[in-house]
Amino acid sequence: MVSIKTYESDYENQWCPGCGNFGILSAIKDALVKLDLTPDKVLIISGIGQAAKTPHFLKCNTFHGLHGRALPVATGAKMANHRLNILVNSGDGDCYGEGGNHFMHAIRRNLDITLLAHNNKVYGLTKGQASPTADLGMVTKQQQAGVTSESFNPLAVAISLGAGFVARGFAGNTEHLSNLIQAGFRHKGFSLIDILQPCVSFNSVNTYDWYKKRVYDLNAKAKHRTEDFTAAITAARVWGDKIPIGIFYRKEIPTFTDQIPALKKRPLIAKVYSQKRLQALLSEQ
């Protein structure tokens, strides 16, 4: 039987005490246990940043790559073995800044993975610069007169690009977050879970308390229809006194690897080399 202990890594955690990442980490463990997945069935891929260190604090297969580049690594891994269960952990800088182009194209491909974007609105590991999701006017050491660009809206972008599963979680509500992760994992295709993550060291605005006063469960009263594209976009644009969390949009569409004829029967890595087949190809030239 899998239990939380199964996923416990003896590697020393390196996050600041009180960081929102801890809530996300326990939600991941809880979700993996509830999904009844053993560590050898899970591959976690990440980029660079505090969020991207998550796989080290878990016990499973891990690829901790370059800043912004987790999604292309996941794409390649899926091409080689589309049966892999892949969870991508990324920060908002990692995913929407350095990796913005890959974010867009992983959605277009409908890569069958679950992306957890730890959204703390700052660059944590490089000490507090504004990230693409920082709110207009947010003051940091680097942006002393306040951020002058509009905040990037990952949910609205993902929905408009046709992502099949778009959700928002909150690091302060691990039970809800665990449920989202499980739903995202079960969804066949690209699932984005943007996670509101307080950074106790560099973001003094968007704190636990700030969020707790504002977040509400979008799906609680069953008024929000997750198959309604327009409603999803509308909900994704809500930010301020009220902040919705939950599943914004859901739709099953053919995945990236579903559409590759060569992968119909079995993964590429399970196919055997055949001298005869290659010789036939060579003779044809």
Added chain:
Amino acid sequence: MKIDISIKIGGEAGQGIQTVGQLLALVCQAGMYVMAVNDFESRIRGGRSFFQVRISDRPVQAPDHRIHLLVAMDDKTVQTHAAEMVPGGIILMEKGAGPNKKAVSVPFIELAKQAGARITSNTVAVGACLALLGAPFSIMKRILSEQFSQKSRDILEKNIKAAELGFGAVKGTSFKWAFSWKKTRPRGILMEGSKAVALGAMAGDCRVGAFYPMSPATSIMAHLASFAGQCPVVVEQAEDEIAAVNMVIGAAFAGARAMTATSGGGFSLMVEGLGLAAITETPIVIVNAQRPGPATGLPTRTAQADLHFVIRASQDEFPRFVFAPGTPEEAYDMTARAFNLSEKYQVPAIVLVDQYFNDSLFTIEKPLAAPRNIERSIVGDKDMKDPGAYQRFAITPSGVSPRALPCKGKALVVVSSDEHREDGHISETISDRVRMVDKRQAKWPAMLSEMRPPQGYHGDSDILLIGWGSTKGAIQEAVDGLREKGLDAGSLHFTDLWPFPDSAVKTALQKKKKIIMVEQNTTAQLGQLIRQQTGLDFSGAILKYDGRPFYPKEIIEGVQKKM
């Protein structure tokens, strides 16, 4: 060499220059050795473009500077290329007379219309060329039937008619270099360098390709993608080169052999990924099809100026393989080797080709052979005493750790681009940093032992021309030319460049009177490398960096000037 004829077909891009050239090359391949270069501008329509076919009764691996027959699909071709013609050469042109040259008017378009389709003007031109060369029409007919086998009967018949009309149009014109066509069996196959690289990847059991289009590398990936119906390979067009190399790394990490192909600008974007492959010890193959740069440079021209770049690319130090094939056969063999060695040592491998090599057609005489089996260097749970204790970066004397794949067993695979411990988790301790660097660097000696020494051609001569990669054919032909002129000349050609085969090079170069580098860059990069690795200096260099391939004549004249 009794027969050695060069035909140049020139015109605007979009006029089907390549079609004429390729058809001609295919027909002449019946019994002859053929090689052809493709010269074009980076535009889709207009601009100057030519295809130059060399036909010989002896193997030829380089273009000749002399033109015997010029097919001018437009007037500008005559102005641009008439000066390259040998005395007695013939220009085939729409109408009018060439400047002081023997010109024969062939109304390509008019005859094509007579054949029933204006677009067959190319075939008219091929027919006329072959008539001048004394070819029997039957060969032309056979090749056309093969070429148009997928198309309708009507198209085939129109083309045969067009060829016949072209044949008839030059009746009575005698051509000094016409020869008797006896053998009609094709001499091997004609192949572009880019296809040889792609086939080599298949021989290296490449399963995943990812790329972002960039001349002159795109054709490699296009060939690879075209094999997908027959072999287990999947090719994805990435959103950029950074994605491409990271996809390749992801695929390789998950267990599929994988490659990307790009040119210098794209390689620049891939450099951080190269480092990722190195520190995570993930085997990948990157083909860099060189073109002149920096930045965008000359997109459709050739160069050999990325040698130092690829050897040193990335921050910090780590082992890698660098190969540069000189012929399509070598490209086939070497690309497969790049996959095998990259996996064996868990290091990145780079294959350097260039535009000239990729876009030229060469005669491959011997059939390419598929390897019997592929030796994988991967472990599974059954190879371990305790899969639970598996460490991806376990220290070994060879520096190579047993490589398990993620989600293929109980052994958990943990890798990080951060410096790490044996179990793959991040570590900043002095001892882990030093141990990991030492482990990676420990691979060098065994990697070096895999490297093939440079190939000598009259290698004991006093004067040695030294080159690498695609200039092999031109250099060896220049050696023949110099020897005919009574000079004791030979050559030494490098295909295996990094790790650098120091001691073999030292032995080959000692006591040579004159060492002359022949390279397509401005600083004799290989010459500098030889000096760095062996302490031996070169005495001169013949360098060409105008974006066009070497003609043997240029090398011969360059050497004579230095005597």
